[in-house]
Amino acid sequence: MKLLGKIAREFSGYNILESGKRLLDRKPLQCSLYVTDRCNLDCAYCTEYDNSRPHPSLDDLKKWVRKIRELGTMRIALVGGEPLTHPNIVELVRYCRELGFATSLTTNGFLLTRDLVAQLEDAGLQVIQISVDRMTPSPITKKSFKTILPKLDYFRDSKICLHITGVICADTLPESRAVLETGLARGIPTEVRLVHADPLNRFRVERGPREELERFIDSMIERKRRGGKIHTSEAILKYQRSLLRGEHVEWTCMAGYKLFFVSAQGKFWICSMVHTDKHIMDVTLDDLYANYRKKSCQEGCGVYCAVNASLLVDKPIAVLGKEILARAKRLPSIVSRSSDSQINNSTRGGVTNPNGAHKMNGSTEGGPSADEGVTLRESA
Ligand SMILES: C[S@@+](CC[C@H](N)C(=O)[O-])C[C@H]1O[C@@H](n2cnc3c(N)ncnc32)[C@H](O)[C@@H]1O
Ligand code: SF4
Ligand code: SF4
Secondary structure, three states, X not given: OOHHHHHHHHHHOOOHHHHHHHHHOOOOOEEEXXXXXXXXXXXXXXXXXXXXXXXXXXXXXHHHHHHXXXXXXXXXXXXXXXXXXXXOHHHHHXXXXXXXXXXXXXXXXXXXXXXXXXXXXXXXXXXXXXXXXXXXXXXXXXXXXXXXXXXXXXXXXXXXXXXXXXXXXXXXXHHHHHHHHHHHHOOOOEEEEEXXXXXXXXXXXXXXXXXXXXXXXXXXXHHHHOOOOEOOOXXXXXXXXXXXXXXXXXXXXXXXXXXXXXXXXXXXXXXXXXXEEEEHXXXXXXXXXOOOOOOOOOOOOOOHHHHHHHXXXXXXXXXXHHHHHHHHOOHXXXXXXXXXXXXXXXXXXXXXXXXXXEOOOOOOOOOOOOOOOOOOOOOO
16 A cells, blocks of 8 residues: 555545534434344353344345434444344445445454455455454453454455454453454454443453552553554543543543443344333434433443543544544554565565564554444445
């Protein structure tokens, strides 16, 4: 990729002009759609899967997606359960893109094959998040690099932007740093974040020692400031530190308004933790706007995508300014990599690090993310 293209890509994630519209109007920015409740794994901390329920039909999913778009939503995040268990996932991605959504998908990655990645890319998927908690599986979580490392190669020349996200709890903490380093060493934007409680405010697993967690979060803030590809904003890292310290954070939750969730039964959910019985087909923009308010569940909220979007809408200059600064710190290394690659042009086609890691297309340049926004085919 040409140097200017690389630099543009470094900053494209925030898609300021498009996202900016949603900072000024009353329409929603993002919807997370549960493509299915079914899952091929059983992570001990998770309350978001239920194998007793059938997959929703493609027709129903398409109907809900049309409605979500009619509300003016710009981005759609396909989540679950495990979205890749749905037999029509590729068709659904294609449909979302045809409607003009910026489209991302979150997966445990176990069902990814080279062919499926190619199909998702062909369907127009822009961002994929693979969840990786540990280096090796444990009774708490099987989501480990042992399974995922060989699959990273599928993204080497893919247009899909890949990022990695892990959950930190007592079980994963001893390996969380290695997860972070493994992702970053391969040029993949990577994030590990604190486990959150269930809708009844109970932690399903041990959270881990507070001081150690705090030190780890602090080190990620430092790394981020130095231009490391930590795949989250400094604001969210600081928010998590405040959660650990039990400090109050001033914010207004925009869930149910700027971002909302739709269940695998088509129900409108404020967020993954706060559910309603209203069907998405009956939701109006006024219904959404009514959720623009502080909420009683804000204290200790662990729905980080909601906190992130809320902080962005509330304090766009502060949040975006820090992010742009952090990304600007990556420019010297992009420039030097670019001139290196011109000098060593003959060695291209599989850039391999001394440790055997290779850099992947769509991820080395800090591409757009589910949380940050991706390029739209047309405006909502
Ligand atoms: C519910 S999963 C659905 C998508 C897919 N099955 C996966 O695991 O990526 C979405 C994300 O939520 C995270 N998650 C689930 N339960 C969590 C919890 N209690 N605390 C923090 N993250 C959690 C998962 O690790 C994953 O990154
Ligand atoms: S893979 Fe995802 S949906 Fe399935 S149990 Fe784990 S976190 Fe939950
Ligand atoms: S504060 Fe958190 S849990 Fe409550 S509605 Fe907002 S995002 Fe959901």
